[in-house]
Amino acid sequence: MSTDVDVSPPAADSERRRRTRERLMDAAFEVFAEVGVHTASVEAICERAGFSRGAFYSNFESKEELFFALSDREVDKTLARATDIAREVFPTSAPNGEDVAEVVRTMIQFVRGEANWHRIVAEYRLLAMRNGDIATRYLDFTRRLNERVGDMLETITLGAGLRFVGDIRLISRTLIALSSAITEEQMLVGEGATGAESTGDSLDFDAIVAYVHLVTEPAED
Amino acid sequence: MSTDVDVSPPAADSERRRRTRERLMDAAFEVFAEVGVHTASVEAICERAGFSRGAFYSNFESKEELFFALSDREVDKTLARATDIAREVFPTSAPNGEDVAEVVRTMIQFVRGEANWHRIVAEYRLLAMRNGDIATRYLDFTRRLNERVGDMLETITLGAGLRFVGDIRLISRTLIALSSAITEEQMLVGEGATGAESTGDSLDFDAIVAYVHLVTEPAED
DNA sequence: CGTATCCGATACACGAATGTATTCGATACA
DNA sequence: TGTATCGAATACATTCGTGTATCGGATACG
Numbered sequence A, B: 001m002s003t004d005v006d007v008s009p010p011a012a013d014s015e016r017r018r019r020t021r022e023r024l025m026d027a028a029f030e031v032f033a034e035v036g037v038h039t040a041s042v043e044a045i046c047e048r049a050g051f052s053r054g055a056f057y058s059n060f061e062s063k064e065e066l067f068f069a070l071s072d073r074e075v076d077k078t079l080a081r082a083t084d085i086a087r088e089v090f091p092t093s094a095p096n097g098e099d100v101a102e103v104v105r106t107m108i109q110f111v112r113g114e115a116n117w118h119r120i121v122a123e124y125r126l127l128a129m130r131n132g133d134i135a136t137r138y139l140d141f142t143r144r145l146n147e148r149v150g151d152m153l154e155t156i157t158l159g160a161g162l163r164f165v166g167d168i169r170l171i172s173r174t175l176i177a178l179s180s181a182i183t184e185e186q187m188l189v190g191e192g193a194t195g196a197e198s199t200g201d202s203l204d205f206d207a208i209v210a211y212v213h214l215v216t217e218p219a220e221d
Numbered sequence C: 001c002g003t004a005t006c007c008g009a010t011a012c013a014c015g016a017a018t019g020t021a022t023t024c025g026a027t028a029c030a
Numbered sequence D: 001t002g003t004a005t006c007g008a009a010t011a012c013a014t015t016c017g018t019g020t021a022t023c024g025g026a027t028a029c030g
Helices: A015-035 A041-047 A053-059 A062-088 A097-113 A117-128 A131-158 A166-189 A207-214 B015-035 B040-050 B053-059 B063-089 B095-115 B115-128 B130-157 B168-191 B206-215
Strands: A162-164 A216-218 B161-165 B215-216
Touching: A015 A041, A015 A053, A015 A062, A015 A117, A041 A053, A041 A062, A041 B130, A062 A097, A062 A117, A062 A131, A062 B040, A097 A117, A097 A166, A097 A207, A117 A131, A117 A166, A117 B115, A117 B168, A131 A162, A131 A166, A131 B168, A166 A207, A166 B168, A166 B206, A207 A216, A207 B168, A207 B206, A216 B161, B015 B040, B015 B053, B015 B063, B015 B115, B040 B053, B040 B063, B063 B095, B063 B130, B095 B115, B095 B168, B095 B206, B115 B130, B115 B168, B130 B161, B130 B168, B168 B206, B206 B215
Parallel strands: none
Antiparallel strands: A162 A216, B161 B215
């Protein structure tokens, strides 16, 4: 009995293990987006990832734990991508007034491109409505997103010789709310094959640009 | 064999039957709001209603059918109540400019009072994101709601000697989107016991009033 | 090479929910 | 009062998902 009785927690962060977890999260992202978190069975996730349930339970305690790990990963990815896009749209040159509309357009197209992520966020929010812990996590996510967007807007408008009338955080929240509403509606219109009558009275890009114009004014040097 | 072989569908709309269906829908509304449509078992709904599953399957084909019946019922109820409230706020006298803010406040408080219905709508929307038929139903609901709110706004502002700058339907959609965002956020803040840091940068009533002021102007006779 | 350890696969036991088939009681009607 | 019908209760078979306990193969390391 010379050695300590090393019954320590499996220690456990091998490269192999890390990649298994990644693959499981990738699969979960797809399956969650397709059928929803509740409907998705652990079995289905494993099948998609090419693993058995044994692998799953060796890496995660439950579907919920996986969901949170996945959420954290995707939140970071999303924020990072948003930042990248902001940099891309404004390489170095200062934007002008026209660019603000272009930026809004880019932002919305970005959101729309993340339809699957949008579905998962919608479910995230729904879970948060019934569970305080999840609500805290979700609010933290939205807070971070809001700050990021707020910073972007500030940079953009300053560069464009504009300034926002009122609290920029409030404005960025409003913009996010409107973008989300647009994205959701367009996803829904895409789902339901409602032909003609859906055109016309829907929120769209122009509504946001109009809003931006309403809340900006020339900066006084 | 003189009589026709009357194997016709159970015919079936007795008063007793109707009331059973109502009680089941009442129970379902509660249970859906509490734990969500997916999580709610037929068993749980029946228990809440004081019936057995036999009664359920005698009245509905599935939980989904119940959900749709319930949705239709609640949509009608909600629209009716919204109309009532509008009438209550403007008995006969024409509102003035100040009243517009009051109306917005009333509207938001109304929405907030319907927290359970809001949870169910959020889930409705989520289901719609993955199913075309549900999407069609959901869009029809939102379209009706939008029209109703648009009419209310038009009446209100005309009476107040104001008019909206731009398409009123677009504006009412925007208002609805903002109200919903506010309601959701406040529900979430209520859930997560996130003490101090949640104050400050959230969308609130003032944001909507500000928006309303932005999009209205005195009517030119 | 041999051996120990890690990690994913397999097998199993259990619980939960569904839907149906049948029974039982109440109500309507002659 | 007797009888037929309607509607809810009960009992049952089945499916599906979960979680655990055990097994087996690969890899690292002496």
